[in-house]
Amino acid sequence: MGVQGQPTAQGQSELFVQESRASLAVGDNQMAGPLDLREEAGPGPLGLKEESPAPPAELESSSMALGLVRAGACLLLGLLVCPACTRACLMCFVTDKERIRICQMFVGMKAWKTKVCDEKFQLAFKDLLKTEINYDERNNLHDSFTQMVHSLQETAVAKGFYTKAFSKAAEEMKKAILQLKKVPACVPPCGVQELTRRFICDGCYSLICKLPLNCPGEGRAGVLGSPPHGGLRVRVSPAGETPLSPVKDVTVNRGDQAMFSCVVDFQLPKEDISYSWKFAKGGVRTQDMSYFRDLPRARGSVARIRPAKPVHAGTYSCVIRHDVRPVARLYFFLNVTGPPPRAETELQVTFREVVRWSRKEPEVVEPWKPGLGELLTNPWALTWEDLCLLAALVAVMVASLTVLVWMFCRWYFSGI
Structure with a gap:
């Protein structure tokens, strides 16, 4: 019966040493037995999965704590050994914590099993390493990865095989990426073309056309x-x-x-x-x-x-x-x-003539108006209007003089 996810000889020896150290740390004197890969093994003759005896109850909590520590250490080691894998779309939209949690749901809390599972997880998505998407479609792709995480968790609860689950999830993500809006092509020769911004999964960064301003x-x-x-x-x-x-x-x-x-x-x-x-x-x-x-x-x-x-x-x-x-x-x-x-020249000439032209007052013959001396020397120059005006003036002067004399006489005789 073939075993899925079987590590290499070098990797098996390293994992065997880690398992032996873990057994000594918890006080277990038993030798590390064959690799426990019941979640990865294929079905038996009757369609049942091969299982190994469950760990003792008193070691369950200690194994869980130790498994978390070892899983983190193995994950850091994996990032150093395989730096290219850390730049795939999977790493941009699924956190390390989410991946470790999914693998733990599939293979348990043992660190070396979690490491092997995480490597298989990243390997399934290697084809998406060079993926470029429209920058405005990041949220839609993030939603698709979130749905994928929930689907893998449901498969792990149902005791499914993680290798098949990862491959199926990668294929579904490829289909989801193909349905996203395409990235507009750059239009040379210049300009900061913001609408052509694309998201690069190989590094989780965005990029626009490199054209001059x-x-x-x-x-x-x-x-x-x-x-x-x-x-x-x-x-x-x-x-x-x-x-x-x-x-x-x-x-x-x-x-x-x-x-x-x-x-x-x-x-x-x-x-x-x-x-x-x-x-x-x-x-x-x-x-x-x-x-x-x-x-x-x-x-x-x-x-x-x-x-x-x-x-x-x-x-x-x-x-x-x-x-x-x-x-x-x-x-x-x-x-x-x-x-x-x-036309402009003619207009300018006309404009200059208008500006230089000044309005001249017409000559008006004013009527002769004689003075008082001329009237006394030439009485014939008086008109009937002038004579009436002069008579009225003399009458007013005589009346005024009469009133003044009357007022003076009254005042004088009133004191006697």
Whole structure:
């Protein structure tokens, strides 16, 4: 009858020595007998499992405590001997304590049996060593491993064989991984592509595409003129005709509209995306951020300059951020050439004439208004209105004088 999980000769001698030391430590003078692998042995002729006599009751608690200590020591030794096994998906989502507990439920509390069981456990999942999954699917895979742990515990309670149980669990986990959402492919040539982040089971870490932050320009671009709808018509060199430049060239005629689109080929996160623009003036073509100044009025993925003037020539930089982390940076060099358009020249001339024009007051013939001396010397100049006004004035003066004389006489004679 074949025995499953039989250790090698060297491993059997080491385990035999450990078992003999354990027997001496608990005061057992019996020699260590054949290996007790009743949980691993196949069924007998009648379909029954071979069993060995149970340990004495008085040694059960001591054996349990000693088994836990020896299991931990053996597990540490196994990690040192087989470091590659410690990087499988099994180690990322199932703790050492959970694995030891499962093996103890299958083979008991003996340390060497727990070690052999744990090695078989890791060996069953060796095909998942190089597995890479979508980073967002980690929780789903963790749930699948949790269900696997519960299933193995139920199999151990039912006295099943752990080698078959581990192989079956590994196959089910492979199927579960195939049902997870695939990892999006990296889109060159630039950008921090967070949506392509993948979880690597060989080390239990995450990784994204190793691409530069600065996006190169697509050849050389130029403006052929302003379309009727006021947009920008750009001529781009075919792919492969000229090497990609780190700065995209945009050439416009003076007075036309210049437009920069801060877009990338890869997919951006749907939330917390912001755009910031900077400008290096003076016609400087550079990627040195010390030359750039913020453009607070430029917001969004598109920036427009209308009309373009020579003072607008220089390098423009757009930074795409997810939350506060830069995702991509693009550069545009604006070159403003040519004389101003004819319509603009005529408009400027008209504007200058309007500014220089000053309103002149029209000449008004004012009527002759003679003074008092002229009226006395020339009584004929008085009109009927003037005569009536003069008579009224004389009457008021005579009445006032009469009232004053009356008041004085009354006051004077009242004192006699």
